[in-house]
Amino acid sequence: MAAEAKVDPMHQFAIEPLFGSGNWAIAGHNVAFTNSALWMAIATLALVVFVGGGLKRETVPGRWQMAVESFTGFIDNMLATNVGPAGKKYVPYIFSLFMFILFANFLGLMPLGVFGVHPFTFTSHFSATGVLSVLSFSIVLIVGFAKHKLHFFSLFVPHGTPAAMAPAIFVVELISFLVRPFSLGLRLFVAMMAGHVLLEVLSSFVISGGNAGPILFAVAGLPSFVLMVGICALEMLVCGIQAYVFALLTCVYLNDAENLH
């Protein structure tokens, strides 16, 4: 019997410095160019190429321009329905956010391991998604306070709240407001991480089932493989949904900042 092959499902999330940049430092802080940074750069590059290819501004759009325009139209529509006319100025931000997360999720799911390149899903790290959500949250805060000054605090006391209930409602609404950046970043990171761990665990069933002999391979390995194909399709759906949900919730929070309620 072959040696027990131990598959470590968490190894795929390990961050490693690349190109011998392990001891680059600025003011005592390590700024190594990691695999996470590399895949962020690749996602950005892919996004720039994708959008750049659609900027021909032809009257009769070709396929590529149509693809880009359908994405911008989608984001434009999302902001129009959730924020209203005031949402128009956020289209560039929401579009970049949505497309960056979408490209990152899909790049991490690409079967490039077949060619020996192991993609790294940087959206499976809270440090990456947390920064994105803090960015969204600080835009909400800045816009809210710049536009409504201290009147922004009326967000925490909805219209028609009885005076006796107001202090309790204020505390509850304040907590739910302050939890937003965490829940926003946490959702994306956990959804991506859980999916990748699941795929890794299923693949370890296939491999160790195959190593343990033909009977176990037929009983455990093959069904796991079929399930894995299905889960892969599900993961592609999750990639899209998570990017959409991140952009949508940012729109909803921006609506609070723009229009109060």
Place this chain on the structure above:
Amino acid sequence: MDAEAAKLLGAGLAAIGAGLASIGVGNVFAKFLEGALRNPGAADGQQGRLFIGFAGAELLGLLSFVIAALLIFK
């Protein structure tokens, strides 16, 4: 029971939360479909709300996953 065993048991118990969240997510989409089939004209306009509900239900399941992961790896 030593602490390590209790941790792993706790992680397993946290997985119940993930299962319950799947019921919640199923409920969100089932009710949406139910309403959408009754009034297909209004369905498209409510997709944003559908996904907000989905995100809320899903987050609680993901939180239980985080708790399980923390119990196992920390």
